[in-house]
Amino acid sequence: MNAEIVVIAEVAAEGQPAPVSLELIAFAKSLRRNAAEPIRVFLPGRGIGAAAAELARLPGVAVTGIEGESLASYSAEAWKEALAPLLAARKTRFICVSHNANGADFAPGLAVRLGAACITAVEAFRIEAEGPIFSLSILKGKLQMEIVPEAETAVVTLLPGAFRRGDAPSSPMDKARKDGTNTTQNETVLLPEEFRRKEIPPTGVTTLKEKKSEVQGDRAGPPAAEMISVPDIPLKTRPLGLLPAPDEAADLAAAEVIVSAGRGIGGEENIELLRRLAFLFSRAAIGASRAVCDAGWLPCRYQIGQTGKTVSPRLYIACGISGALQHLAGMRGSQYIVAVNRDPQAAIFRVADVAVVEELVSFLPLLIAACRKHREGAAEAGR
Template sequence: MEPIVIAAELDNGTAHPASLEAVCFARALSRLAPGPLVIIAAGRDVRMAADGLAAATGIDVIAVENEHMAEYTGETWKKTLAASIAPLAPRFVVIPHSARGYDFAPGLAVRLGAGCVTAIEALSEREGVLEFTRLAFGGKALMDIVPPRGRSVLTVQPGAFPAEAPAPAAPGTVTLTRSTAAPERSRPLGRTASGPETASLNEAEVIVAAGRGIGKKENLELIRALAALFPRSALAGSRAVCDAGWLEYARQVGVTGKTVSPRLYIACGISGTAQHLAGMKNSQTIVAINTDAGAPIFNVAHVGVVEDLTRFIPLLIETRGKAVKG
């Protein structure tokens, strides 16, 4: 049987949580398309992370030590992984859909002569045919994709397959190999730290977030006024609002911004792209206000209000004012 290979993402000598989610997906996949699971852990100083993965999952791990993998370049990742994975002749290669994963996965597929399906959120079998489900059209629609008959590289949306808790009885075996693949046409130059103001979003109990649907920058004042109804509240925005320059990037919630889980998240005029939802869907209570009843934000919201927020928010504030006075 052709194996299912999981290419783990490592960070500072430990496995990134998304790697365990990829394992969880691979287990579900192996129930529909049987094949032994193998984890590839490639990086610099990988031994500890490889042992950790073998212990946490009970799956055999091939650790690939490469001194050129201290810093990320797609080139080195593709070279190292292609050389380690090709001899295993897998049916599927599973990779977290992280900033690294979606950077190198398509190129790795080309190197392996494989197909590629990205950002998978669910899997199923229909009349004996395996299908992967992923979002399309900004989350307004779902695609059911049938992978090619041959080899496929798959990336798994973080958060879609929560890692399982129980530890296996026996750890997998770890095989240590080496790679000398080095970047020739790319050079890593380090990393910048995340911006300031992370704390204010992380500490807020209530986050009121604005999306493109607020219409214009001036309407942020409405969002501010709504936030002012709540103690320990903070203002945030979607990617589109930050791109438009209406809010600073430090206030962006989503995959490329902050991940938050306040007691209350009020999404105002946010359609709910996958990238935004990943940053806020674990909030305890989610309220969404949007004119488009079909907006995907309502798929994660607990309370939905289909209204024009330029009229609804003033009304809400006024109603609250009366209640407090009364």
């Protein structure tokens, strides 16, 4: 039985391995039953030699760069055509893909082509005797689902940031760069910041400890990436290139206080209430969840989240935001989070410091009045 775990890596715009790929490699390492199990990184693209070599310096991984004219720009069709034959021949246990725009695009089809199980948007996992049990959010984070593959091979997509590099001494990439070699160093399996501790049920949890002193294999000389090329096959999909991001205007990055609107505000007319609240703070700005921008209640430059802006203000007031992971990805770093939502099960409450279960439209005027009173009180006292 082949115990190999495969990682499908990608190249960032600057020709370096994408950060999500490093996260994926750390994830793949934690899925191993023991440290001797091989990790194979596939890197499709054109002109990816440097990135492949960079990845090959990481401890404990073997790298195959897949070069091809058809891989010059991403398309699901080209990726599946290049990857499926290579993967079908390998009988891999897990194929790890990032759940980003491209990974989520090609991974499900790849799984079908390989007859593999497919588990997407994975946030955490626990290891049981029979293998890993993956968990993911459903119903906008109201529930967690635990799911296992029931096929020889499973394609697993990992939500970016779910398995973030912790405060480990340094990333393997940095280490490899510094040491210039990876034949002697011990390997540290990177753990996520908190490993989603609070979202894993208290019983039956296997906590992953750092696995140190892993078998490295005594390779002679510096590791090198294997490079293969795929034939130039005709594709139906024709990539037409990237389009620039729409205009950037809102002062979200600089704001110390963000009052953010979700679908729960009920309508465009209630944005004014949020503006009035924001007006009471200095350096405040209005933000929004994707749903609000989609509905046209605010322009898309106000959007905070995975496909919008990432913010970390001193105070984040989430108004009627359910707390889908895509939104949390953009505001989790806020120092103090206040959430107002009428749904007591809303996922936003799990990241909030202060939770208010109320109807926004009636609560915000009360809050605005109370804040005014406190400001005036402070002004009086200061005189």
